[in-house]
Amino acid sequence: MKMMMxxxxxxxxxxxxxSFIERDKDRNAISTVCQxxxxxxxxxxxxxxxxxxxxxxxxxxxxxxxxxRCLELKGKPHFADFNLVPEGWGAYVxxxxxxxxxxxxxxxxxxxxxxxxxxxSLELISKSFKNFxxxxxxxxxxxxxxxxxxxxANCRNLRELDLRESExxxxxxxxxxxxxxxxxxxxxxxxLNIACLNSDVSFTALERLVGRCPNLRTLRLNRAVxxxxxxxxxxxxxxxxxxxxxxxxxxxxxxxxxLSGAFSRLTSLNLSYAATIQSSDLIKLVSQCxxxxxxxxxxxxxxxxxxxxxASCKDLRELRVFPSEPFGxxxxxxxxxxxxxxxxxxxxxxxxxxxxxxxxxxDALRTIARNRPNMTxxxxxxxxxxxxxxxxxxxxxxxxxxIVEHCKDLRRLSxxxxxxxxxxxxxGTYGKKLEMLSVAFAGDSDLGLHHILSxxxxxxxxxxxxxxxxxxxxxxxAAKLETMRSLWMxxxxxxxxxxxxxxxxxxxxxxxxIDERGPPDSRPESCPxxxxxxYRTVSGPRLDMPGFVWTKDEDSALGLS
Amino acid sequence: xxKSIKFEKDLNLEATELRLGLPGTxxxxxxxxxxxKSNKRVLPDMSxxxxxxxxxxxxxxxxxxxxxxxxxxAQVVGWPPVRSYRKNxxxxxxxxxxxxxxxxxxSMDGAPYLRKIDLKVYKGYPELLKALEDMFKFSVGKYSERxxxxxxxxxxxxxxxxxxxxxxxxxxxxxxxxxxxRMRIMKGSEAxxxxxxx
Numbered sequence: 001m002k003m004m005m006x007x008x009x010x011x012x013x014x015x016x017x018x019s020f021i022e023r024d025k026d027r028n029a030i031s032t033v034c035q036x037x038x039x040x041x042x043x044x045x046x047x048x049x050x051x052x053x054x055x056x057x058x059x060x061x062x063x064x065x066x067x068x069r070c071l072e073l074k075g076k077p078h079f080a081d082f083n084l085v086p087e088g089w090g091a092y093v094x095x096x097x098x099x100x101x102x103x104x105x106x107x108x109x110x111x112x113x114x115x116x117x118x119x120x121s122l123e124l125i126s127k128s129f130k131n132f133x134x135x136x137x138x139x140x141x142x143x144x145x146x147x148x149x150x151x152x153a154n155c156r157n158l159r160e161l162d163l164r165e166s167e168x169x170x171x172x173x174x175x176x177x178x179x180x181x182x183x184x185x186x187x188x189x190x191x192l193n194i195a196c197l198n199s200d201v202s203f204t205a206l207e208r209l210v211g212r213c214p215n216l217r218t219l220r221l222n223r224a225v226x227x228x229x230x231x232x233x234x235x236x237x238x239x240x241x242x243x244x245x246x247x248x249x250x251x252x253x254x255x256x257x258x259l260s261g262a263f264s265r266l267t268s269l270n271l272s273y274a275a276t277i278q279s280s281d282l283i284k285l286v287s288q289c290x291x292x293x294x295x296x297x298x299x300x301x302x303x304x305x306x307x308x309x310x311a312s313c314k315d316l317r318e319l320r321v322f323p324s325e326p327f328g329x330x331x332x333x334x335x336x337x338x339x340x341x342x343x344x345x346x347x348x349x350x351x352x353x354x355x356x357x358x359x360x361x362x363d364a365l366r367t368i369a370r371n372r373p374n375m376t377x378x379x380x381x382x383x384x385x386x387x388x389x390x391x392x393x394x395x396x397x398x399x400x401x402x403i404v405e406h407c408k409d410l411r412r413l414s415x416x417x418x419x420x421x422x423x424x425x426x427x428g429t430y431g432k433k434l435e436m437l438s439v440a441f442a443g444d445s446d447l448g449l450h451h452i453l454s455x456x457x458x459x460x461x462x463x464x465x466x467x468x469x470x471x472x473x474x475x476x477x478a479a480k481l482e483t484m485r486s487l488w489m490x491x492x493x494x495x496x497x498x499x500x501x502x503x504x505x506x507x508x509x510x511x512x513x514i515d516e517r518g519p520p521d522s523r524p525e526s527c528p529x530x531x532x533x534x535y536r537t538v539s540g541p542r543l544d545m546p547g548f549v550w551t552k553d554e555d556s557a558l559g560l561s
Numbered sequence: 562x563x564k565s566i567k568f569e570k571d572l573n574l575e576a577t578e579l580r581l582g583l584p585g586t587x588x589x590x591x592x593x594x595x596x597x598k599s600n601k602r603v604l605p606d607m608s609x610x611x612x613x614x615x616x617x618x619x620x621x622x623x624x625x626x627x628x629x630x631x632x633x634x635a636q637v638v639g640w641p642p643v644r645s646y647r648k649n650x651x652x653x654x655x656x657x658x659x660x661x662x663x664x665x666x667x668s669m670d671g672a673p674y675l676r677k678i679d680l681k682v683y684k685g686y687p688e689l690l691k692a693l694e695d696m697f698k699f700s701v702g703k704y705s706e707r708x709x710x711x712x713x714x715x716x717x718x719x720x721x722x723x724x725x726x727x728x729x730x731x732x733x734x735x736x737x738x739x740x741x742x743r744m745r746i747m748k749g750s751e752a753x754x755x756x757x758x759x
Contacts, residue, residue: 082639139644165644196646272647326643356641383641440640465639 014040024049046070051460051485053091053115054510057539058099069108070134071100075115077488077533078438079463081139084490084531086516088546090116097121101128109134116140122147126154134160144169145178145199152181162193164220170199177202182209191218195273198222203229211236220270240265267315268294272322279305279333287312293349294318299335299356306339310346318352319343323383326356337364344371352377359390360417365399369406378403379414385441385466388418395419401426404434414438424448428455436461449473453480463488470528471498482508486535490514494532497525502534503552510537513550520550665741669697669715670748680738686730693717697746704730719744 018041021027031041047070050056061068075091093115100107107129117140125132132155137143145168151161179202182189189209194201201222210216216237221230234240263269266289271277277285282297283305289295292313299321301309309316321339325332337360343350344367351374360382369375389396396417404410404427411433415423419442427434428451435458443449450473452462462484470493481487481502496513499520503511513520514531541551663680676696683689690701702713709728710716717729721740729737729744 079639081644082642083645084639165646167646322647323641323643326641326647356643381641385637385640440642466637 011036011040015044018044022047043067048072050074052535052537053093053096054539054542055485055535055537058096060539062099062103066103067106068100068104069106070111071096071104071107071109072111072113073115074113077463077486078114078461079465079488079490080114084465086514086546086548089514089549090542090544090546092544093117094121097124101125105129106131108132109136111136111138112140113138114140116142117147118142119144119147119150123150126150131157133157136160136162136164137166138162139165141167144171146171149178149181152178153183156183156186157188158186159188159215160191161189162191162220163196164193166196168197170197177205179205179209184212187212188215189213190215192216193218193220195220195222195270207233207236213237214239216240218268222273263288264290267291270296272296272298272320283308289313290315292316296320296322298322298324299333300324301339302334303336303339303342304334306335307342307346310342314347315349316343316347317349319347319350320354321356322354323356326383329384331358337361340364341367341371344368349374351375354379354381354414356381356383358383359387360396360399361389361391362394362396362399362402363389363391365396366402369399369402373406373408375403375407376409377412378407378410379412379438380416381414382416385416386418387416395422397422397426401430404430409433412436415442416440420444421448421451424451428452431456433458435459437463439464439467441466443467443469446470446473450476453477459483460485462486464492465489466491468493471495474498475501478502478506481534482506482536484536486533488531488533490531492532493528495526496520496523496529499529499532500525500552508536508538510535510541510551512545514548515550516548663738665719665743667693667696667744667746669699669746670751672697678744680741685734686737690717690729693744693746699746706731714748716747717744718747 014037018027018030021030024047027041027045031038042064043066045065046068048061048065048068049072050061051074053073053075073093073096075093076085076089079085080089091114093112094117097110097117098121100110101124105128108131110125110132111134115137117137122143125135127150135151135155135158140163143166148161148163148168151158182205190213192209206221210219210233217240219233219237219240221233263285269286269289269292271282271285277300279300279302282301286292286295286297286301286305286309290312293315294317295309295313297305297320301321306321309319321335335357337357340353340355340357341364350372353375354377357380360380388394389399397420400413400415400419400423404413408430410431413427413431413434413436415438421444424443424447427437431437434456437452437456437459439462446469448467449464449469452459453473454477459480464487467489469489474489474494475498499511499513502509512533512535513529514533515529517523517530520527520529545551664677665680666675666677668675678689678692678696680689683692686704694701699715700713701715701717702710704710710730718726719729719737719741720743721727722742726745732740
């Protein structure tokens with residue numbers, strides 16, 4: 001059979017074929033077939049995802065992919081969400097925006113997560129990309145309503161503005177609320193998420209905006225919008241399918257019944273800010289949302305509410321239950337492991353869970369695992385560290401073991417409660433599809449870490465805090481680290497000496513020691529570091545490190561600067 | 562007798578009862594989970610937050626002593642893993658709870674039992690001190706920022722969220738009512754020492 005060389009097909013044909021291939025993994029695979037396929041693929045790649053902004057540089061990106069339309073970047077490690085990464089660590093997006101503004105005039109979408117973005121960059125975005133459509137800033141910071149005003153004023157084709165969980169400085173402009181900067185002839189809004197804004201929203205501007213955008217499907221508002229006003233908005237935009245509310249402190253029965261029609265159309269509901277809705281009202285509300293696929297709620301919903309949820313919402317795919325009093329020692333609500341068990345029984349499509357509670361048992365975990373072998377994301381947070389099975393007082397090793405054993409497609413797992421090295425043995429044995437693992441206050445020895453690093457073939461992100469893991473497992477599995485995106489370890493027992501060694505031996509890794517106590521070489525090498533962040537990179541040590549971050553010196557093979 | 566019928570709802574009765582937690586808060590039937598307490602932190606102000614009736618005040622006091630051990634005092638950073646903006650939302654709920662009353666225990670050296678008062682009822686320090694004087698039949702002396710309370714052997718003090726004993730009147734009223742866990746009217750030489758301290 002004659003071998004068909006890549007060049008016997010005209011480029012246009014190959015390009016057309018490649019346009020059906022969307023997944024990064026697949027495109028990466030095509031690009032390795034031969035030189036001409038590599039070239040065609042790189043010129044036609046439109047969507048790029050950079051999971052760690054320090055793994056590659058803007059220059060390298062632009063050189064390889066000259067015509068990107070959708071750029072997604074992630075910055076700080078996940079534990080930054082919980083204040084474990086000191087201020088000023090990095091993840092500055094400005095250089096990326098500056099580079100993109102000249103290289104990608106046709107850029108349409110920018111998605112950032114845990115990055116620092118100044119108003120200047122927002123303004124640059126609004127002026128550089130004529131066809132700009134989507135801006136998603138997830139857990140970002142560094143900008144204010146001034147930047148948002150620029151986006152509103154200049155992005156004529158904006159479809160999506162999503163500020164989920166970002167920190168926005170409210171500058172109370174004299175030029176009017178930033179929402180009113182959307183011109184009168186702007187009608188293309190499809191999705192708006194301003195839930196994180198602390199300040200008041202101009203209701204008039206919001207209502208007018210909602211009224212003139214016929215394609216609006218998603219609306220997530222902040223605390224400041226009371227529920228009866230929400231009713232007004234819903235009437236103006238009956239096509240809404242995703243809704244998140246503010247405080248909803250006045251969820252009166254009459255308001256509720258006015259909204260009931262709207263609620264039954266909802267597929268996604270976020271009530272996790274609504275601290276004043278009582279359990280019975282939550283139950284009423286949730287029971288009306290038969291089409292609900294995603295629910296984020298506070299633990300005021302209690303076991304009873306979750307039972308009602310399990311009975312009414314058969315299409316539920318994702319559930320997140322947040323704690324109303326995370327720092328309380330005693331339970332303030334009747335929410336236990338039973339609530340989660342009910343939902344796992346009643347909702348056959350449930351595959352993504354984040355659950356805060358104060359007690360758990362191996363029995364319950366086993367039941368959940370057996371009920372939901374389709375689970376892909378399971379994040380359990382038992383609030384008090386090292387809490388054992390409340391029935392047997394044993395560790396929860398077996399329960400989590402059941403989860404990884406039965407849920408063969410599990411990609412993300414967060415552990416809590418009393419756990420020994422055993423649980424890591426189970427995870428290493430069964431967690432073959434596991435991509436992200438979060439561990440806190442668990443394990444007995446380096447063996448635990450060794451099980452994970454040697455067993456979890458698909459592991460990409462590992463974050464560990466307050467565990468007795470030290471140098472041995474880390475150094476023994478150094479090569480593994482190059483197959484992962486990143487490893488975070490804080491309050492563990494990894495010595496500075498081991499970090500230095502790792503940095504020397506593994507040139508493709510940036511080993512960052514984060515220590516606010518001062519230069520790590522002012523202490524003995526055997527001294528454990530406060531925090532450690534290791535990630536693979538093709539662009540070498542970064543140049544924007546703050547004073548409390550140490551990494552290997554490019555010039556010196558031995559020393560860490 | 563009426564009191565047994567209205568027990569749960571009768572605030573007056575509960576005001577003098579030795580218990581923890583806000584009156585009128587829901588009592589759960591569940592046992593408190595027998596979690597093995599790590600020697601890590603429990604916030605000292607939990608006695609206000611939890612709506613639980615603790616059957617044994619003695620055991621709670623013991624718990625507090627354990628919590629005072631140095632490593633346990635500070636809250637563990639970043640645990641539980643809840644984003645800070647969610648914590649703000651709880652603040653709103655707390656303020657809501659605060660409108661329903663803010664009871665703290667008041668003890669006086671030498672008095673045989675404690676009293677409970679609702680700090681929310683008072684607009685400021687003068688009202689509070691007057692109420693205490695009436696309740697315990699004593700005089701509190703004149704307060705000055707520099708010298709504390711002068712002219713009386715009684716000094717009103719309070720324990721704040723960090724577990725420290727402070728002189729009543731030093732911080733702004735709003736800060737006081739949100740951080741005061743309980744009060745103690747000191748008497749005698751111990752009081753004089755505190756009263757003179759700046």
